Amino acid sequence: MSPVRLLLLLLLLLPLLSSFLLRPASAVLCHPEDKEVLLRIKSALNNPYLLASWNPDTDCCYWYSLKCDRKTHRVISLFFLASDLPGQIPSAIGDLTYLQRLTLHKLSNFSGPIPKSFTKLAYLNFLTLSWLNLTGPIPSFLGQLKNLTSLDLSFNKFTGGIPASLSTIPGLGYLGLDRNQLTGKIPASLANLKGNNLYLILSHNSLSGDLPATFAGVDFGKLDLSRNRLQGDASLVFGRNKSTFLIDISRNQFEFDLSKVEFNESLTSLDMNHNKIYGSIPKAMAGLELQYLNVSYNRLCGEIPVGGRLQSFDYSVYFHNRCLCGAPLDSCK
DSSP states (O other): OOHHHHHHHHHHHHHHHHHHHHSOOHHHHSOHHHHHHHHHHHHHTTSOGGGTTOOTTSOGGGSTTEEEOTTTOOEEEEEEESOOOOEEOOGGGGGOTTOSEEEEESOTTEEEOOOGGGGGOTTOOEEEEESSEEEEEOOGGGGGOTTOSEEEOOSSEEEEOOOGGGGGOTTOOEEEOOSSEEEEOOOGGGGGOOOTTOEEEOOSSEEEEEOOGGGGGOOOSEEEOOSSEEEEOOGGGOOTTOOOOEEEOOSSEEOOBGGGOOOOTTOOEEEOOSSOOEEOOOGGGGGSOOSEEEOOSSEEEEEOOOSTTTTTSOGGGTOSSSEEESTTSOOOO
């Protein structure tokens, strides 16, 4: 082989050679404690095809559905998405004590409770257990996960009340408990949540009673209380000095005078349909940059203020009120 061809061959092989030489040995990367735990998780799930890459003879940091920290080589993220994994959540997950993110999403064959072993996940920031078939009450021990910033338990079959212990998680900014079978009142202590850009999503449950008066002092980024059995005065969630961009209190039994509500300029989505809200639509609403609005099926009266985006919505946004009039409804008499 000529020197020129040899040089060209070496240049072609160099990237492959360097990748091989620079790749650390599996014994260096994969932490043996985490590897042993992962294999127990695989066994608890009856060695599913989804985890075929979880081969004990290979480096666990290269296995599917997980991620290791580049420096410590500990497993920091575990995610099972949209699969037919059977059974319950393996309690061994709680032994991956360096986990920062855990996502179990759209595993329709999963059932049962949240394992108590999760209390060992002291570094956990994001916990998503959504679109499963988890049952029983939401465990109060989740309040021990003090580093959580996001907790999503939506689309399950949880029953009972909302545990007040969740309000003791200092940085919790996203709490999604929607699409369950929760009952009882909303704990007043949820007003203690201090996370940035706070999202509270409690829709599609059977929660009842008045809203906590403490919510008047909370600046929610997004608040969705729709499709419950809540009642009383929900005007306390509004406020001129708040930064809320979405409020959905639709399909409840709220009853308050809309004409006395003060709105913040950042509000872009407002849904209040199917309640007992009375009064008139305040002129200040014409100054909002609303992208979505629905005040139908209430007890509102008076002329719809002219200006802004209020006339850009379809008539169905306003219909089935006591005596609302003006565009896009019929003109006032």
